[in-house]
C-alpha cells in the first residue's frame with residue numbers, strides 16, 4: 001500500500017529528469033514533492049548560480065549536504081536531488097539508509113539536449129559542456145549505482161511513461177503503491 005512506501009529519492013545526472021519525474025511521481029502518489037535545489041534556494045534566498053558565484057562549489061556542497069540530511073529525514077516524500085549530491089559519502093548514506101533511491105540514467109547526448117538552453121546550471125556554463133557532462137558521468141555513474149535501489153534508463157521515454165514504469169518497479173521492490181498507472185502521454 002502507498003502508506004507503507006518510504007520516501008523516494010531521485011538521483012542521476014543533470015538533465016536526467018529528476019525534477020520533472022519527481023514532481024509527476026509525487027502527484028501520482030499523493031505525496032509532497034521537494035527538490036533539493038529549490039529547497040537550498042529558499043533557505044538561502046538566492047539562486048544556485050548566485051551561490052556558486054559567491055561561495056564556490058564548496059559552499060554549495062555544504063548547503064547541499066545540510067539539505068539532503070534534513071530532507072531525507074522527512075517521511076513519505078518524493079525528493080529530487082541535484083546531480084552532484086552523490087559525491088559526498090555522507091549524502092549517499094543519508095539517501096541509501098532513509099528511503100528508496102532511484103537512479104535516472106540518461107546518456108550524455110540526452111543530458112546535453114535537455115540542458116543546452118538552460119543557463120541555470122553553473123557547471124555547464126563553459127565552452128565545452130559536453131566534455132563536462134562526459135567527465136561528470138564517468139566519475140558519478142559508479143556512485144549513482146552504488147546508492148541506487150532501482151536503476152531506470154531514461155532516453156526517449158515520455159515523463160508520464162517513466163512514472164508508470166517507476167510505479168511498477170516500486171510496487172515489485174517494496175509494497176505495492178495501489179495507484180492505477182496513468183495512460184495519457186504528455
Ligand SMILES: Nc1ncnc2c1ncn2[C@@H]1O[C@H](COP(=O)(O)OP(=O)(O)O)[C@@H](O)[C@H]1O
Nearest residue numbers: 013014015016017018019020021114157158159
Ligand atoms: N523523459 C523526458 N522526456 C523529455 N524531456 C524530459 C524528460 N525528462 C525531463 N525532460 C526535460 O528535460 C529538461 C531537464 O529536466 P529536469 O527535470 O530539470 O532534469 P534534472 O532535474 O535531472 O536536471 C526539462 O526541460 C524537462 O522538461
Ligand SMILES: O=C(O)C1=C[C@@H](OP(=O)(O)O)[C@@H](O)[C@H](O)C1
Nearest residue numbers: 013014015037082083084121122
Ligand atoms: O550535477 C551537479 O553538480 C549539479 C546539478 C544541478 O541539479 P540538477 O541535476 O537537477 O540539474 C544543481 O544541483 C547544480 O547546478 C549542480
Ligand SMILES: [Mg+2]
Nearest residue numbers: 018019080081
Ligand atoms: Mg533538477
